Amino acid sequence: MGKIFYIMGKSSSGKDSIYRKLEADEGLGLERLVIYTTRPVRDGEKEGREYYFTDEKKLEEFKKNGKLIESRTYETVYGPWTYFTADDGQVAAGNKSYLGIGTLESYMQLREYYGDDVMYPVYIQVEDGERLERALAREKTQENPKYEEMCRRFLADQMDFSEENILKAGIGRRFRNHNLDECVKEIGNYIKSVQ
């Protein structure tokens, strides 16, 4: 059975930046854990790289076969978009290590399905003021900054990632992303130590 290193953290804590650097580190040999989505493919995205682009029918098929691990639906202005993780055989097949990004909720569901020996949480933490500054700086670079959505996420994160929920998920170790390269190095060392 493979191992899944699962990155979690509040918005703008640096999950994507960390993911990209860990993935590029050939010494770690990490594969992408690709999840499924019913949202339309965006420019530059490739089937099976960012996501598997699929539909509700496929989700129902996984569900029927007991292979749907977790799913979440967001009500967007374009209608509902569902993201889900399915047991499509990739993890069980070999001894590889995978890199995923998710929420505390999805982490708990994956752990329930695969067990502790497969799931390795990587929780990223940044001081709130610093994180808000990064979120604002990132938003300002967008052609149409969505400050309201940024604030909504900031507030929602305080509930979703409350200390109580972090403890409930069984997260022990936390990786502080003050300096990106140092943080990535620390996580890389952790991954090597358990691989």
Ligand SMILES: Nc1ncnc2c1ncn2[C@@H]1O[C@H](COP(=O)(O)OP(=O)(O)OP(=O)(O)O)[C@@H](O)[C@H]1O
């Ligand atoms: N250590 C760091 N120091 C300064 N800026 C950082 C650091 N880490 C990440 N950033 C910047 O902070 C912003 C948020 O990072 P990133 O998009 O990786 O976060 P995220 O957790 O994936 O966010 P979201 O969940 O909102 O998509 C980006 O502009 C990124 O370049």
